[in-house]
Amino acid sequence: MKKRKPAKTLNLILTGVGGQGNVMASRVLAGMLVDAGYVVTIGETFGMSQRGGSVMSHLRVSPDEVKSPQIPAWGADVIVALEPLEALRVLGVYGNPDVCVLSNTRPVYPIGVITGELGYPSREIIMEKFSLLAASAWMIDATDAGVRLGNPVLSNIVMIGALAETGLLPFNRGMFAKEIKKTLPPDKLSLNMKAFDEGRAMIRQESVALKNL
Amino acid sequence: MNKLLSPDKSTVLFLGNEAIARGALEAGLAVATGYPGTPSSEVIESLAGVAARRNLYVEWSVNEKVALEVAAAASFSGLRAMAVMKQNGVNVASDFLLHLIASGTRGGLVLVSCEDPGALSSVNEGESRYFARMLEMPLLEPADFQEAKDLTKWAFELSEEIRNVVMLRSVTRMSHASGNVVCAKLPTKSRRAKFEYDGPVMDSQTGPMISTPVVAKHRLHQEKLKTVEALFEKSPFNRYSGPAKPKLLVVTSSVCFLYVREALSMLGLERDVGILKLATTWPLPPRLLERNLQRAEKILVVEEVLPFLEENVKVLASAMAGRIGVKTFFGKYDGTLPAAGELNPDIVARAIGGIMKVKPKTPPASYLAEVKKAAALIPAREQTFCAGCPHRASFWNIRRAIALDGREGFVCGDIGCYSMAALSPATGYNTMPTLHSMGSGTGLAGGFAKLSAFGLDKPVMAVCGDSTFYHAVIPALINAQHNRADITFIVLDNAGTAMTGFQPHPGLPVSALKETVPAVDIACVCRGIGAKVAVADPFDIDGTSKILTDYLAEKGSVKVLILRQACALSPEKKGKKTFNVRVNEELCLGDACGCNRLCTRVFRCPALTWDSARKKAVVDEVICAGCGVCVSICPQNAIVKAQGNM
Numbered sequence A: 001m002k003k004r005k006p007a008k009t010l011n012l013i014l015t016g017v018g019g020q021g022n023v024m025a026s027r028v029l030a031g032m033l034v035d036a037g038y039v040v041t042i043g044e045t046f047g048m049s050q051r052g053g054s055v056m057s058h059l060r061v062s063p064d065e066v067k068s069p070q071i072p073a074w075g076a077d078v079i080v081a082l083e084p085l086e087a088l089r090v091l092g093v094y095g096n097p098d099v100c101v102l103s104n105t106r107p108v109y110p111i112g113v114i115t116g117e118l119g120y121p122s123r124e125i126i127m128e129k130f131s132l133l134a135a136s137a138w139m140i141d142a143t144d145a146g147v148r149l150g151n152p153v154l155s156n157i158v159m160i161g162a163l164a165e166t167g168l169l170p171f172n173r174g175m176f177a178k179e180i181k182k183t184l185p186p187d188k189l190s191l192n193m194k195a196f197d198e199g200r201a202m203i204r205q206e207s208v209a210l211k212n213l
Numbered sequence B: 001m002n003k004l005l006s007p008d009k010s011t012v013l014f015l016g017n018e019a020i021a022r023g024a025l026e027a028g029l030a031v032a033t034g035y036p037g038t039p040s041s042e043v044i045e046s047l048a049g050v051a052a053r054r055n056l057y058v059e060w061s062v063n064e065k066v067a068l069e070v071a072a073a074a075s076f077s078g079l080r081a082m083a084v085m086k087q088n089g090v091n092v093a094s095d096f097l098l099h100l101i102a103s104g105t106r107g108g109l110v111l112v113s114c115e116d117p118g119a120l121s122s123v124n125e126g127e128s129r130y131f132a133r134m135l136e137m138p139l140l141e142p143a144d145f146q147e148a149k150d151l152t153k154w155a156f157e158l159s160e161e162i163r164n165v166v167m168l169r170s171v172t173r174m175s176h177a178s179g180n181v182v183c184a185k186l187p188t189k190s191r192r193a194k195f196e197y198d199g200p201v202m203d204s205q206t207g208p209m210i211s212t213p214v215v216a217k218h219r220l221h222q223e224k225l226k227t228v229e230a231l232f233e234k235s236p237f238n239r240y241s242g243p244a245k246p247k248l249l250v251v252t253s254s255v256c257f258l259y260v261r262e263a264l265s266m267l268g269l270e271r272d273v274g275i276l277k278l279a280t281t282w283p284l285p286p287r288l289l290e291r292n293l294q295r296a297e298k299i300l301v302v303e304e305v306l307p308f309l310e311e312n313v314k315v316l317a318s319a320m321a322g323r324i325g326v327k328t329f330f331g332k333y334d335g336t337l338p339a340a341g342e343l344n345p346d347i348v349a350r351a352i353g354g355i356m357k358v359k360p361k362t363p364p365a366s367y368l369a370e371v372k373k374a375a376a377l378i379p380a381r382e383q384t385f386c387a388g389c390p391h392r393a394s395f396w397n398i399r400r401a402i403a404l405d406g407r408e409g410f411v412c413g414d415i416g417c418y419s420m421a422a423l424s425p426a427t428g429y430n431t432m433p434t435l436h437s438m439g440s441g442t443g444l445a446g447g448f449a450k451l452s453a454f455g456l457d458k459p460v461m462a463v464c465g466d467s468t469f470y471h472a473v474i475p476a477l478i479n480a481q482h483n484r485a486d487i488t489f490i491v492l493d494n495a496g497t498a499m500t501g502f503q504p505h506p507g508l509p510v511s512a513l514k515e516t517v518p519a520v521d522i523a524c525v526c527r528g529i530g531a532k533v534a535v536a537d538p539f540d541i542d543g544t545s546k547i548l549t550d551y552l553a554e555k556g557s558v559k560v561l562i563l564r565q566a567c568a569l570s571p572e573k574k575g576k577k578t579f580n581v582r583v584n585e586e587l588c589l590g591d592a593c594g595c596n597r598l599c600t601r602v603f604r605c606p607a608l609t610w611d612s613a614r615k616k617a618v619v620d621e622v623i624c625a626g627c628g629v630c631v632s633i634c635p636q637n638a639i640v641k642a643q644g645n646m
C-alpha cells in the first residue's frame, strides 16, 4: 500500500449522485487537511446539479498554493466514488495509469436505466474497467454498512474511513474525530466513528485490492 | 463557534461566499440583504447565522430590486450595507441601481453579483459586468478565496471614498469553491444610523438623496471615477507575475487567473508567459495597463463569459498604440477562446498551447483507447425531480388533466426546481414548452390566452413556485386578471425556496433571522385581485386532477390552484417516510400489463425501479421517500403502502 505525503499537489475527486452526502464528505476531508497545514482548494457545484444528477467535488491538497478549483483532464490521483458508475464516468475524464480508485458497490440507477432505454454495466464489468484504468482499486459495500448502522447516508463516512485505511491521503482516525466534533452534535459522534471504523475494517478485510501495484 | 467569527490571524477553510461574508464583517457591515439564487445564497445565509452576535440586520428580500433599496437606506443613513444576488438579479435591480448611482451613497454600499458562467445552475449565463460600464460603477473581481475576503472589505472603503456603489463580482467556481483564508480582526465598534437631508441639493452627504439635477450630478459622478482610476493604479490586488519580457502576456481576472496559472504549469511555460491579473476590472487603470502591455507583442485575454475585459483592454491599447506599439490580441473575438460556456484549465491550456505551439500532455494512446471503450458503457444520468418530489406529482396531475381535456393544453414555466420540467421532457411529461425569467411564465400565459381570436385555441396554464410568486409574478397575474386572460395559474407551493436551500420567503411566518413575522398568504393575494382560488395536495392525484380538469373546461379569467406539499428534502421531511411502499409481485404484471410500464417508463420516480431479470417493478427502499404517489398511478394496484415512520 502506498503512503502519499504530498510534496506536490494531490488531486482527489469525490463523486456520486446528488443527495449521497458528497459535499459533506469533501468538507470533512478538507477541514482535516487545512488543520494539518495544507492549502486546500475544493471545487464543487451544487444547486440544480444535485437533483439526481452526477456530482463531483474536486479536492486539491497543496503544500503551498491555491489551485484551480477544477482539476485538469487526466489529472486525478485518487477517485472516491459513492456510486460505482460515477467512478467510471470520472475515470473517463480525469483518469490516468497512476490513479487509485475507491468505490462503493451500490448502484443508483439513472432514469434512463429504469425506463429500460439504457443499460447499466454489471459489477464484474465495472471491476474489470477499474483494473484496466487504475493503478489500484477497492470496492466496498459502503451503503450496506450504512444501512446496517441505521442510515444509508452514513455510507459517505464509511468511505472516509476506508480512505483513511488506504493511506492515500494524509489523515487518520484522530484527525477525523477532531474534525467532526466541530460540526456534528455530540449525540451523532459515536455513530459516525462507528461508520468510520467500519470503513477501515472493510479495507483491511479486502486484504488484496483489485489491483495493487 | 461559528467559523465565520474565527479569530484574527486564524486560517479557515471558507467557501468563496463565506469569504465574501467574512470580508463584509471585517469591514463593519451593518445591513445585508439579498434574494436567494445559486451561486449567491450562502453569503446571506452565513451572515444570518451570525447576525445576533454581530448586531446585523439581515433579510431575504422579496426580490433583488427591493434588496438593493433596503441596503441603500442603510447606506443613506451612514451604515455599511451589502446587497447580494445572482447575475440576473442585477437585471432586476438595475432600474433602481441606475438612479442610485446618480444620487450617490453615504455609508459603504457593495453590490455582490455571483454569476454562473456555463449556467451550471441557471437558465442563462448572463453577464453583469456590462452594468459596471453602462451604469459607471467600479467593478472588483477576486481571483482566490483570500482575495474574496480582502477585496470585499476594500470594496466598502472604496465605496465610502467615492460615496457611491461598488460592485463585486464572483462566479460559481469561486462562490461555491472553498479554500484557505487567513482572517483579520473583526471591528468592535458599530455605527449609529443618522439620515440627513436638509443640506444643499448638490451635497450628497447632507442634501436630499435624488438623481436631479441629472446632468450636473452625472458630471460629478464622472469626476469621482477619476479618483477610482487613480486608486486602481496603485491597488495591490492587481499583479504581474512572470518574466520581464514574456513571449505572451495573458491578461485575466477572477477565477480564470487560477486556470491560467494551472495551464502554464501543465504546459511547462511558466518562464515564457507572463500573467497580468486584474482585480479592478472597471474602470481599468490606464497607466498600469500601459506598463504591462509594453512587455509583449502578443496578448491573450482570458475571462468568462463575454469579451468584456478584452474590449476594454483593446480600447486602451488603441489609445496608447503610439507609445506601446501595435499588439496582436487573442481572446474571444478571434476565436482563441469560446465566448459561451465556462472555462477550465484545459480550455485555457489549449488556447495558450495553440499560440505558443506546445501541446498539453495526455496519457498514452493505449490508455485513451481503453477509456473510449469504457465510455461506451456509461449510461447518461439525467437530472430529475427527487424521489418523493411534489413537483413530479403536480406535473403528473397536469399531464392527466391535459389528456382528459383533449385540446392540447400547455404550461408556461418559471424559475425553480420545477424548471426541470422544461429541461427534460421526461420530467415534465412534455407539458411545459416555455421557460424564461422569474415571473415570465404568467406574463406569457396571459399573452397566449389573448390569441384565441387569431386561432390559438388551447387551454393555457402557468406554474410558479411560492418564492417566485412574490418575486415577480404578482404584476403579471394582475395584468392577466384585469385584461381578462383565461388562464389556469398553478402555484407549486413547497414551503420554501427549495432549489437554493430552503430560505424563507414572504409566505412563511419566519424571517432570515428566524424571527416570527407575518406570512403573506398567496390565496388571499389572489382572491384580493378577484381571481378564483382553490387549494389542493398534489399527492392526492384524483382530487387534484379533478380540479384541474374543471378549470380547463371553465371559461373565465384567472383561475388559481395552489398545490401545497413540502419539498422532499425539506428539513421536516428529510429522512422520514410517510409510507412504506413496496410492489406486490403477485399483482405486478410487468411487461404483460397493458400499461406500457406506466410506473417506470412514464412516471419516472428514481426510487421506482425495474428488475429486468424478474420483469417486475421494485421500490428501492434506500432512495424511496415514502410519498405514496406511485400507489395511485398503478392501474393494477400492485404498488401498496403501509404507514411509515413520520
Ligand code: SF4
Residues within 6 Å of the ligand: A051, B384, B385, B386, B387, B388, B389, B390, B391, B417, B418, B494, B498, B499, B567, B568, B569, B570
Ligand atoms: S429539492 Fe424538493 S422541490 Fe426540488 S426536486 Fe427535490 S423534492 Fe422537488
Ligand code: SF4
Residues within 6 Å of the ligand: B387, B388, B389, B581, B605, B606, B607, B608, B619, B623, B624, B625, B626, B627, B628, B629, B630, B631
Ligand atoms: S413512494 Fe413511490 S413515488 Fe414516492 S418516492 Fe417512493 S417510489 Fe417514488
